[in-house]
Amino acid sequence: DAMVIQNPRYQVTQFGKPVTLSCSQTLNHNVMYWYQQKSSQAPKLLFHYYDKDFNNEADTPDNFQSRRPNTSFCFLDIRSPGLGDAAMYLCATSSLDRGREETQYFGPGTRLLVL
Amino acid sequence: SQQGEEDPQALSIQEGENATMNCSYKTSINNLQWYRQNSGRGLVHLILIRSNEREKHSGRLRVTLDTSKKSSSLLITASRAADTASYFCATPVAGTYKYIFGTGTRLKVLA
Numbered sequence: 001d002a003m004v005i006q007n008p009r010y011q012v013t014q015f016g017k018p019v020t021l022s023c024s025q026t027l028n029h030n031v032m033y034w035y036q037q038k039s040s041q042a043p044k045l046l047f048h049y050y051d052k053d054f055n056n057e058a059d060t061p062d063n064f065q066s067r068r069p070n071t072s073f074c075f076l077d078i079r080s081p082g083l084g085d086a087a088m089y090l091c092a093t094s095s096l097d098r099g100r101e102e103t104q105y106f107g108p109g110t111r112l113l114v115l
Numbered sequence: 116s117q118q119g120e121e122d123p124q125a126l127s128i129q130e131g132e133n134a135t136m137n138c139s140y141k142t143s144i145n146n147l148q149w150y151r152q153n154s155g156r157g158l159v160h161l162i163l164i165r166s167n168e169r170e171k172h173s174g175r176l177r178v179t180l181d182t183s184k185k186s187s188s189l190l191i192t193a194s195r196a197a198d199t200a201s202y203f204c205a206t207p208v209a210g211t212y213k214y215i216f217g218t219g220t221r222l223k224v225l226a
Contacts, residue, residue, distance in 0.1 A: 106157035
């Protein structure tokens, strides 16, 4: 089945130790998103790609970087995780081929714990 | 902030009752979407309503949209324990590929 896959599902890292979260999709969607979601809050957009065109949110900390080497894969790099970066990280995709009304398809998320 | 507001923040009902949650947004939109999120999981798309539609149904879900009031409601009829989840509305940001999510309603359905 076509889907959005995130690995790992749970990630434990140490304060200041770089960590990479991965997302892959079999939907062949041209847009990929990374969201941060803290407990009982709405997902907060960090950045998104339209194909290889990278779009950063103004309030996304420099500590967060992203790579999209091809259509299927997207990575979130946190260069020096702080305690405040502990959250659920959600990857999502959408296709704009049929206009701007396409829904987003979400992966199961990666829960990051910073010790 | 462009974030939409949802109310109530939390809702607890008995199985079989109806659940209504509301979403208000701030800018003009061409569609509004509702998503469900089970605890510790990703979001799942439920229904999309276009700006020229006033009401839409999907199974036990009924969504209304009032563009003059910039608000939408999601009604879940005959709720089940499996409907326990958080529900978010989302609206696209004009001229971008981005979406803004509402603050969410946490629904608990008691068996």
